[in-house]
Amino acid sequence: MLPDVSDPRKPNPARRSERSRRAVLGAARELVSEVGYAKVSIEAIAARAGVGKQTIYRWWPSKGAVIFDSFLELSEGEGEEGIRLPDTGDxxxxxxxxxxxxxxxxxxxxxxxxxxxxxxxxxxxxxxxxxxxxxxxxxxxxxxxxxxxxxxxxxxxxxxxxxxxxxxxxxxxxxxxxxxxxxxxxxxxxxxxxxxxxxxxxx
Amino acid sequence: MLPDVSDPRKPNPARRSERSRRAVLGAARELVSEVGYAKVSIEAIAARAGVGKQTIYRWWPSKGAVIFDSFLELSEGEGEEGIRLPDTGDxxxxxxxxxxxxxxxxxxxxxxxxxxxxxxxxxxxxxxxxxxxxxxxxxxxxxxxxxxxxxxxxxxxxxxxxxxxxxxxxxxxxxxxxxxxxxxxxxxxxxxxxxxxxxxxxx
Amino acid sequence: MLPDVSDPRKPNPARRSERSRRAVLGAARELVSEVGYAKVSIEAIAARAGVGKQTIYRWWPSKGAVIFDSFLELSEGEGEEGIRLPDTGDxxxxxxxxxxxxxxxxxxxxxxxxxxxxxxxxxxxxxxxxxxxxxxxxxxxxxxxxxxxxxxxxxxxxxxxxxxxxxxxxxxxxxxxxxxxxxxxxxxxxxxxxxxxxxxxxx
Amino acid sequence: MLPDVSDPRKPNPARRSERSRRAVLGAARELVSEVGYAKVSIEAIAARAGVGKQTIYRWWPSKGAVIFDSFLELSEGEGEEGIRLPDTGDxxxxxxxxxxxxxxxxxxxxxxxxxxxxxxxxxxxxxxxxxxxxxxxxxxxxxxxxxxxxxxxxxxxxxxxxxxxxxxxxxxxxxxxxxxxxxxxxxxxxxxxxxxxxxxxxx
DNA sequence: GGTTAACCGAGACGGTACGTCGGGTCTTAAC
DNA sequence: GTTAAGACCCGACGTACCGTCTCGGTTAACC
The missing domain is CATH 1.10.357.10 (Tetracycline Repressor, domain 2)
Structure with missing residues (x-):
């Protein structure tokens, strides 16, 4: 078997720190609420999360992606399949x-x-x-x-x-x-x- | 009558250089088309327009305002009152x-x-x-x-x-x-x- | 007779405003004492003196010259010829x-x-x-x-x-x-x- | 023992890049010779040295300090203890x-x-x-x-x-x-x- | 005494450099 | 081998002054 040919130094997701992931998304969420989207910086997210900048760059392609993920996180588990609108017949x-x-x-x-x-x-x-x-x-x-x-x-x-x-x-x-x-x-x-x-x- | 109390060193619009104004708006328009909104910098607009950065900061509050003005400029004189939709009766x-x-x-x-x-x-x-x-x-x-x-x-x-x-x-x-x-x-x-x-x- | 060949738009000292001259030198003196030589700017001198910047550039070649003149001013008339050291014989x-x-x-x-x-x-x-x-x-x-x-x-x-x-x-x-x-x-x-x-x- | 209380985000000298240090001092030396002290700018030193401005601001408090250091560098190792004046007895x-x-x-x-x-x-x-x-x-x-x-x-x-x-x-x-x-x-x-x-x- | 040229205040202009912030990359040490 | 930490190069930020250049408005000299 060939080693993953789409090589560009991809990190191995299996070893990813769940702790860091959650800290980053949490910090991102907080910062967006506090200072607004435009003023959030990756630097600030990393600092707030107690995480190295590299850890963010390793797993997300852009600031937008981090913040987007932080929204995803929120909505997940919300209903697990269970989204359903009321149906009273009217x-x-x-x-x-x-x-x-x-x-x-x-x-x-x-x-x-x-x-x-x-x-x-x-x-x-x-x-x-x-x-x-x-x-x-x-x-x-x-x-x-x-x-x-x-x-x-x-x-x-x-x-x-x-x-x-x-x-x-x-x-x-x-x-x-x-x-x-x-x-x-x-x-x-x-x-x-x-x-x-x-x-x-x-x- | 009191002299404009909202003092903060307002520039005098009467002495504003029309030449610079047009150059800035033109440069802004070009740059947005060439590199996209997010990548346009005030620095680049000033350089392209052959204008000091301060001249931009003097007359516009933000990059967005400059670019917005550059759109306004385009649409002005377009119809002068004359916007009217076709009315064939149908x-x-x-x-x-x-x-x-x-x-x-x-x-x-x-x-x-x-x-x-x-x-x-x-x-x-x-x-x-x-x-x-x-x-x-x-x-x-x-x-x-x-x-x-x-x-x-x-x-x-x-x-x-x-x-x-x-x-x-x-x-x-x-x-x-x-x-x-x-x-x-x-x-x-x-x-x-x-x-x-x-x-x-x-x- | 040729007109003054060292022409470059020399101003006419006869029409020079004594009022402005003194205001500039005074402001220069004050500012040097207050903020130190390095931090004094021509802009600040002009503002403090209530004088246009051009008036300074017209009569002095450099910031140093203005400040130097402000010292000269101080020492002038001090003794008019009369500087003389004590001579007790010892x-x-x-x-x-x-x-x-x-x-x-x-x-x-x-x-x-x-x-x-x-x-x-x-x-x-x-x-x-x-x-x-x-x-x-x-x-x-x-x-x-x-x-x-x-x-x-x-x-x-x-x-x-x-x-x-x-x-x-x-x-x-x-x-x-x-x-x-x-x-x-x-x-x-x-x-x-x-x-x-x-x-x-x-x- | 308390950890250095004069906190203000001090950089860690251990990680300092020797390469950058030498490049900055070299560039400073050259520029002083070429254009004179007053006309040397930190911007120019950084550009000549191929170094970010922040790297200079991180390690030196002022332009003067950089240039001073560049002189220190020169005189170092010159004699290593060995400065001694001639002593012929006369x-x-x-x-x-x-x-x-x-x-x-x-x-x-x-x-x-x-x-x-x-x-x-x-x-x-x-x-x-x-x-x-x-x-x-x-x-x-x-x-x-x-x-x-x-x-x-x-x-x-x-x-x-x-x-x-x-x-x-x-x-x-x-x-x-x-x-x-x-x-x-x-x-x-x-x-x-x-x-x-x-x-x-x-x- | 009226005209006119100059200096004057003010301040906008094209620029250069400032000192700071953050982006994205790279290195080091700890785990 | 991923991580926290953080130095690095770089580009842009918004500000301060530079020295030049109009603007009106006095003001003094010459008609």
């Missing part, structure tokens, strides 16, 4: 509940800084965008689509509706408002989006 | 044309770097976001709403539709796809968005 | 008095900064060294030599003694000690120097 | 030889710039003055005093003469002339100083 009511919760989450100033940081990374770095879609957004979107399929079966949504499009029409306006700080995020706004989608994709 | 056809053009613009790799740069700034800096909405997005949005009002009068759009919401539903999904590189931007996608809006906000 | 006693006074002056911390500044300039700039010898040191040295000649006539000093050398042997050790901070400047030290000179140049 | 002859050599050295234009630079630093910075006396002047002065003691034993010099004073009377006039460019440095001048000292401190 699509409108269920969507309103979910959208109002989303609006509330975005409006929480405590989440402002880290979520914005996460989005800046994703926008700037295609690789992170892929990882985001696969690891974070993907499972959630799948759960949402599952609820929509249930609605289709119940005759509350056009059977031929493009579910990706439905989700985009539902979430993108909210996302854009928040991203651009273009207006207030209120429960009424959430309701309006749900109403719009129900009308656009009625059977 | 809202669907007109919107499709506009949306397809927008899709094409976003897909053009030459605009990728600068537009992404602009968006990163806007997302990261509330002050720039305000300026963006007022100076760049505002006039365009107003023109779009004007077209929608025309459609309302023609009975092609619900008279009580929230035009801000209409625009968001129309553009935000497209914007999000592009921002997250979440899928291809095709003419079909543009058409689908138009169809969705027409259905959602039908009279 | 050379030893007279020299001791003068040397002890000199020692005391050098030891005064208030004079430390400015005198050191003056010396740094003189050492670094040959032109200023010439001006110093002519305008400041010259008259004083001449007065000292006059006293020595009186001593020669009185038979207290060798008639063929090289008076420049005598002065150097008297003052240079003191000067060097002060300049290099190589030891304490005491009245005893002054006395020792006088004794040395009297022995070396006894008739 | 103090006058020996001193004349030494003083004439000193005069010749000072008159050499190649040494003018660096030596003047060294002196400016010493005069301006008390810390460097101390280092100078201890590391450079000290050993040489001790050798000179040794020769003088030998002369005292031989009855050529007053047994109670203050040797520090003797050295000052011998060297300070010469030093002052050179520093102020106050006159020519000739072998005759050297002889005159020796004669003066011999007379002043004759037994």
């Amino acid at each position: 699509l409108g009511a269920d969507l309103k509940a979910v959208m109002r919760a989303t609006v509330a989450e975005f409006a929480d100033p405590a989440f402002e800084a880290p979520i914005r940081a996460l989005n800046l990374e994703i926008i700037a770095d295609p690789a992170l965008a892929d990882a985001y879609r696969e690891k974070l957004a993907g499972p959630v979107d799948e759960a949402k689509k599952e609820r929509l399929r249930s609605a289709q079966r119940a005759g509350q949504l056009a059977a031929d509706a493009d579910l990706d499009l439905v989700l985009e029409v539902l979430y993108a306006p909210l996302y854009q408002r928040w991203l651009h700080r273009a207006g207030p995020l209120t429960p009424q706004y959430a309701d309006a989006l749900v109403a719009t989608v129900l009308r656009a994709f009625a059977p | 809202l669907g056809a007109d919107l499709k044309a506009v949306m397809r053009a927008t899709v094409a613009e976003f897909a053009d790799p030459a605009f990728e770097a600068p537009i992404r740069a602009l968006n990163l700034e806007i997302i990261a800096d509330p002050a720039l976001a305000d300026a963006y909405r007022e100076k760049l997005a505002g006039p365009v949005d107003e023109a779009k709403k004007e077209r929608l009002r025309s459609a309302q009068r023609a009975g092609q759009l619900a008279a009580d539709a929230d035009l801000d919401l209409v625009l968001e539903v129309l553009y935000a999904p497209l914007y999000q796809r592009w921002l997250h590189r979440a899928g291809p931007l095709t003419p079909q996608y543009a058409d689908a968005l138009v169809a969705t809006v027409l259905r959602a906000f039908a009279p | 050379l030893g006693a007279d020299l001791k008095a003068v040397m002890r006074a000199t020692v005391a002056e050098f030891a005064d911390p208030a004079f430390e900064a400015p005198i050191r500044a003056l010396n740094l300039e003189i050492i670094a700039d040959p032109a200023l060294a010439d001006a110093y010898r002519e305008k400041l040191a010259g008259p004083v040295d001449e007065a000292k030599k006059e006293r020595l000649r009186s001593a020669q006539r009185a038979g207290q000093l060798a008639a063929d003694a090289d008076l420049d050398l005598v002065l150097e042997v008297l003052y240079a050790p003191l000067y060097q000690r002060w300049l290099h901070r190589a030891g304490p400047l005491t009245p005893q030290y002054a006395d020792a120097l006088v004794a040395t000179v009297l022995r070396a140049f006894a008739p | 103090l006058g002859a020996d001193l004349k030889a030494v003083m004439r050599a000193t005069v010749a050295e000072f008159a050499d234009p190649a040494f003018e710039a660096p030596i003047r630079a060294l002196n400016l630093e010493i005069i301006a910075d008390p810390a460097l003055a101390d280092a100078y006396r201890e590391k450079l002047a000290g050993p040489v002065d001790e050798a000179k005093k040794e020769r003088l003691r030998s002369a005292q034993r031989a009855g050529q010099l007053a047994a109670d003469a203050d040797l520090d004073l003797v050295l000052e009377v011998l060297y300070a006039p010469l030093y002052q002339r050179w520093l102020h460019r106050a006159g020519p440095l000739t072998p005759q001048y050297a002889d005159a100083l020796v004669a003066t000292v011999l007379r002043a401190f004759a037994p």
Whole structure:
């Protein structure tokens, strides 16, 4: 057997220190909350984590990747497969509940800084965008689509509706408002989006 | 009347060098296209523009502000009041044309770097976001709403539709796809968005 | 007749503002005392004096020249020709008095900064060294030599003694000690120097 | 024992790069010769040495200290204990030889710039003055005093003469002339100083 | 007594260097 | 062989001054 040909001095993950990994991700999370994404430096993460800079460079390709991983870490184990939206049989009511919760989450100033940081990374770095879609957004979107399929079966949504499009029409306006700080995020706004989608994709 | 109390050594705009201003904005524009937003440095802008660094720091608060201004500069005088959307009387056809053009613009790799740069700034800096909405997005949005009002009068759009919401539903999904590189931007996608809006906000 | 060939836009001294001249020299003096020679900037002198920078550049070739002039100003009118050393007939006693006074002056911390500044300039700039010898040191040295000649006539000093050398042997050790901070400047030290000179140049 | 409380992030000298140290001192030496002390910048030293600026700031407190060190380096290993003045038994002859050599050295234009630079630093910075006396002047002065003691034993010099004073009377006039460019440095001048000292401190 | 040339204050300009921060690489010692 | 530690080279930061260059506004000399 040939030795790993994609050689470039790859470290051996088997010997990786779990202790250091967690310390780095924890420090990254703290620092993003404290000083904001732009002002976080690898130097500071290493110092806070009590870790050599090299240890960070060895295992992550960029500052963005570290911080992204620190978000991943948070969301993991959250439900383990178990992400599932409420299904009372009334699509409108269920969507309103979910959208109002989303609006509330975005409006929480405590989440402002880290979520914005996460989005800046994703926008700037295609690789992170892929990882985001696969690891974070993907499972959630799948759960949402599952609820929509249930609605289709119940005759509350056009059977031929493009579910990706439905989700985009539902979430993108909210996302854009928040991203651009273009207006207030209120429960009424959430309701309006749900109403719009129900009308656009009625059977 | 008191002499401007917010003293901190403000420079006198009357003596500002127009020559330097244009050189800086031009250099900023070039550099963003060449190396991308993140890698542009004030140092490089000053060097390229043949200008002292202090001249930049004197008139702009941040790198983002310089680059933002360089975009503003581009769009100015573009229409001078004259932004107006086509109005053939057929809202669907007109919107499709506009949306397809927008899709094409976003897909053009030459605009990728600068537009992404602009968006990163806007997302990261509330002050720039305000300026963006007022100076760049505002006039365009107003023109779009004007077209929608025309459609309302023609009975092609619900008279009580929230035009801000209409625009968001129309553009935000497209914007999000592009921002997250979440899928291809095709003419079909543009058409689908138009169809969705027409259905959602039908009279 | 040719117009002044050494043309380079010489300003006309007749129109020079005496007010500005004094303000500049005063500010220079103050700043040297406050922050030390090395940290004085032309910018600061101009600001303190309430004068445009150009006004300084118009009339002085360098920072050193300004500061040097500020010293000249101080010493002028001091005696107008009238510098004369005490002559009681006892050379030893007279020299001791003068040397002890000199020692005391050098030891005064208030004079430390400015005198050191003056010396740094003189050492670094040959032109200023010439001006110093002519305008400041010259008259004083001449007065000292006059006293020595009186001593020669009185038979207290060798008639063929090289008076420049005598002065150097008297003052240079003191000067060097002060300049290099190589030891304490005491009245005893002054006395020792006088004794040395009297022995070396006894008739 | 407490760990060095004067904490401020002191670097660890054990890990210091000898390569960088020598490169910096070499570059400093060259630049002083080429452009003169005042025009040497830390930036230029770093560039010439192929060294990061931080490496200089890490190990030296000021430009003066770097340049001073570059002189120290030169004089080291020069004699290793071995500084010793000629002792033919004839103090006058020996001193004349030494003083004439000193005069010749000072008159050499190649040494003018660096030596003047060294002196400016010493005069301006008390810390460097101390280092100078201890590391450079000290050993040489001790050798000179040794020769003088030998002369005292031989009855050529007053047994109670203050040797520090003797050295000052011998060297300070010469030093002052050179520093102020106050006159020519000739072998005759050297002889005159020796004669003066011999007379002043004759037994 | 009115014109005009100069000096004046102010301060923006293109630059150089400052001293600091952080990036990413490399070395050392400890485990 | 990975780790914590941290020195290294490098590039950029934002600031301080440099010496030059307009600007209006006095001001003194000459018409």
